[in-house]
Amino acid sequence: MEDNQGTLWEVFIQPKAGRPYKHAGSLHAYDKSMAMEAARDLYTRRGEGSALWLVKAEDIVASQPEDMEAFFDPANDKAYRHPTFYTMPEGSKHI
């Protein structure tokens, strides 16, 4: 889409070291470093995390709604694909 706000970027925040990055939202910027600064101003002023990833929205390959059946439905009736038959080691939190 043409407008004067630059490119659309998707923002991912890592809550703390070692944890996965989570999608937080998006922003507009003209280039990488200004996108990073905008991300700091928009998303990390209240201690939300310790690291940021920014990806141009146009570089993200996304599944299409019409692929939904083929991609996601077969998973529903195959319980053995889920690791629910194992005993969890005692004290493990992040499995």
Place this chain on the structure above:
Amino acid sequence: MNTDLYKYTLRLADNSLILGHRLSEYISCGPFLEEDLALTNTGLDLLGQAEALLKYAAEQNGTVDEDYLAFGREEYEYANFHLVEYPNEDYGYLITRQFLMDVFNVVNYTLLKDSKDAMIASIAAKSLKEVTYHLRRSSEWMIRLGDGTQESHDKIQECVNHLWMYTDEMFDLDEVHERLQKEGIASDLSVIKKQWHAKVDEVFEIATIIKPELPKYSLVYGKDGGHTDFMGYLLAEMQFLKNRFPKEVW
């Protein structure tokens, strides 16, 4: 009361207060959403610095509080640079004013975090994190506008040319500053001047902005209470609420 220290604290405080107020005037007028929020954040940071410094000044004064100092003084009692009271003519002026002041703040607070005055030192150390980010942002804009299109280059060069005359006030050494500098409380202005020019040169070079000659333009400086015409209008708006509802608390 140490009147030198009181004056010096007010000079630091008023630069942040007035520049913060100027930025607050621009809320909702930024060129796009992200930029609008960023400059609002910057204004808020500056207001926070002003609050801490005015609290300290009020403590030294003993008879007034920080709200009085922020909103109750006469124009000649404000001690900010002329540069920070310059109006938001357009975004180029806003960014140029911010950049020139951000460089000063970073250099100044870097020195002041080792001030012999413990309160000034701790406020400087806290503010340094904020102003370092402000400078990073305003430098990026100077570079993009200066080294952008022919039109953006010409416009930002014009802003620099026009605002340049207000920069010599930053390095003007008067007796108040000199005495405090000797005591190790105030920052060394000759060091500030050198570092300020080095940083400005560095950014201008990348931005292809030409540094203007430095004219000595004024016999009276903002830090001594002499102000430009712009200041009266600024204060009329800034002090309106406190004047209209003097007993109100918030």
